[in-house]
Amino acid sequence: MQLALRDANQGPFLSKVIAYGQAQGRLSASDLENIKSKAVLMSLKFADKFYNKYKMHLLEQAAHDIIGVASLGLAELSEQDLDRALALLQSPEGIVKPFQKGWSMLSQVSLLNPSRKSLYGDVEAQLLADIASPPDAEEWSGLSQYQHALQEWQRRQAIAVLKQTFFYHTQLDPFEHFNLEGMLAEVVLYRLCCKGDKVKQDLKQRLKNIELQDSWFDVTFLQIQTQQTISLLPPGFAAAVNEDIGDNFAPALLKTLQFAKGYQKLLADNASPERRDAFEHKQGMLNPLLGWPQYIEM
Structure with a gap:
């Protein structure tokens, strides 16, 4: 396994650290041989477990996997500090x-x-492929690929926590493709209209008997309600949720609340379900209704 690098600033972090140690005269030939021998042995074991160690191209792939994963871990353990990583x-x-x-x-x-x-068991195949790298790669996007995966994992965790914290039915359907921002908006809207109740699929029916107060139709008020809702989440999840909220969250929620007022009038007029659906569809086509429940009224 060659542990060299053409461009020490762009390639895998492991190769970058080795190049730094050599340039500083702090990585001896013996040190390099120890690193190399361990990496070769790990590649053989990895290929034996997941590939075929007797096929050269698969052994090479295993080496790239080792370099990528080790680079990721080394960057994390050292906080990307070259001196700490070298040590x-x-x-x-x-x-x-x-x-x-x-x-x-x-x-x-x-x-x-x-x-x-x-x-690879607990590791997603595509994610490992994104992290893996030959030692002399001119560019390595492993850190950014991991950060993207981490953000997506945090988003999905936050969705699950929102479901467990604020919904009457807490089971997350794997076939439902929830949008975190939309899900939070539904929670804020429902809790506002239903005095903090757990979210059920009944807002459209209950809306007829809900008094929509004038004070609710204010962006600042809705921003405060949103932050109060987020503060009820378990520690550690507020940041992930806040990161997913766009600047237009409260204004969009206000538009949904204004739509709810029109929908409420249709309920008061005993409009047919078909007429209400048409009103909802038309409004949704003109302007997405952030937080408006998506279930079909029966």
């Missing part, structure tokens, strides 16, 4: 600990399909 590589564990850390990070954020197993 980790020169420790008795060498590349092993960074690889274990990187694998743990990938396992945590992998979004596995329940109906289709991954070749």
Whole structure:
């Protein structure tokens, strides 16, 4: 396995650290040989477990996997500090600990399909492919790929927590494709209209008997209501939810509330379900109704 790098500023972090150590005269030939021998052994074991160690192209792929995962873990453990990273590589564990850390990070954020197993167990195959890298790659996007996966994992975790915290039925249907912002808006709208009740699929029916107060039709008021709702989430999830909220969240929620006022008038006039559906469809085509419940009224 060649542990060299054409461009020390762009390639995998492991190669970057090795190039730095050599340039600083702090990585001896013996140190490099120790790192290399461990990496080769790990590649053989990885290929034996997941591929075929007797096929050269698969052994090479295993080496790329080791480099990518170790680079990710090394960057995390050292906080991308080259001196700290070099010290980790020169420790008795060498590349092993960074690889274990990187694998743990990938396992945590992998979004596995329940109906289709991954070749790599707890790690999603595509995510590993995005992280893997040859040692002399001119560019390595492993860190950004991991950050993207982490954000998506946090978003899905936040959706599950929103469901468990604010909905009457807490089971998350895997076939439902929830939008975090839309889901939060539905929670804020329902809690506002129904005095903090758990969200059920009955807002359209209950709206007829709800007094929509004038004070609600204010962006600042809705921003305060939103933050009060988020504050009820378990610690650690507020940041993920806030990050997903766009600047237009409260103004869009206000438009939905204004639509609800028109929908309420149709209810008061005993308009048919077909007429209400047509009104809802027309408004939704003109302007997406953030937070308006999407269930079909029976």
